[in-house]
Amino acid sequence: MNRKPELARAEFERIAVMIKSQTGMDYKPGKETLVRQRLANRLQALQKTSYGEYLDFVESESSKKEMTRFIDLLTTNKTSFFRENAHFEFLTEHWIPQVESESPRKLRLWSSACSSGQEPYSIAMHLSDKLSSKMLHRTRILATDLSTDILAKAQRGVYSADVAEELSEVQRSQYLEKSRGSSGNYRVKNTLRSHIHFAQLNLMERWPMRGPFDVIFCRNVMIYFDKPTQERLVNRFYDLLDEGGYLFIGHAESLSGTKHKYNYIKPAVWQK
């Protein structure tokens, strides 16, 4: 019988150091079972008999392919359409009236940990519904994520019927179409996709874009970072925001205990 390898404390600590240096994510003691659940099948597929042997392989491989796989397996990608709807309501009530009252200009929004795409597609749907066509025409949404697997999924924009059901019938018929074949899946229409540019980006590394952004969504990823990492990140976002621009964070996240220059607007909404 094939027994699943044990995860020794030193191996868990080594994983925690590797994942933190690559992604900023803070795997604290207590997450051992989660780590085992996420990596066990990979070890088996590669016929590695211990975590140490697997980690040696991850680190030795010059193409970094296995490092990417390792990161993909250890990142949490949970997301949904119109998650934390208060941010979308805020756009409708405050931001959209404000930009519509100004003279037409380019609008730039960034979904900075976009996972499988529901967040940027929700932004695009919402702005398509609420912005005038002259402003929509000038709107660009950047959608980035660390994980190449999940980003490929976001770019494909194909969702099962269950996931598509998070949208109203009107939204589904307006912005999605049935995939070809008998899968029952839905696919995001090209008209919606055309507002979004997808790119792989690690929030811990150098960012190629200069901004300025009107709104940055950084939701449900900072929760995995320690306070110093969160502080560095929100200050980097600050530098990239336009004056008056907004940072949206997850409602389970907080900027307390970090030094920053944002004004607090309401829960999970901060302004430059």
Ligand SMILES: C[S@@+](CC[C@H](N)C(=O)[O-])C[C@H]1O[C@@H](n2cnc3c(N)ncnc32)[C@H](O)[C@@H]1O
């Ligand atoms: C839980 S999902 C959140 C998705 C979406 N923002 C939401 O709120 O529904 C977290 C995402 O953060 C990404 N992530 C983790 N560390 C990252 C990093 N250092 N740089 C960029 N993305 C990262 C993961 O790949 C994952 O897709």
